[in-house]
Amino acid sequence: MDPRERDRSKKKQFRKKFLFRKKKFCKFCEEKIPYIDYKDVRLLQGFTPERGKIFPRRISGTCAKHQRELMQAIKRARNIALLPFTAD
Numbered sequence: 001m002d003p004r005e006r007d008r009s010k011k012k013q014f015r016k017k018f019l020f021r022k023k024k025f026c027k028f029c030e031e032k033i034p035y036i037d038y039k040d041v042r043l044l045q046g047f048t049p050e051r052g053k054i055f056p057r058r059i060s061g062t063c064a065k066h067q068r069e070l071m072q073a074i075k076r077a078r079n080i081a082l083l084p085f086t087a088d
């Protein structure tokens with residue numbers, strides 16, 4: 001098998017595991033949230049699955065604009081210790 005082909009199929013498998021959030025729309029656009037509140041920890045936690053990661057856009061379905069705001073909100077929340085840097 002072409003090594004590149006193999007690499008691609010590996011990536012596909014990896015992606016499948018994380019596809020439990022099958023949203024194609026942006027949650028924030030849909031709910032017409034103009035500003036992501038960094039104090040809304042429960043909302044932010046939905047986008048940080050583990051170890052301080054942030055869900056990539058293609059999985060969470062968040063649009064570019066809101067993804068950027070979301071990342072800022074998460075960073076801010078971490079800085080004031082609302083969210084853990086690592087969730088062990």
Ligand SMILES: [Zn+2]
Pocket residue numbers: 026027028029030062063064065066
């Ligand atoms: Zn959006």
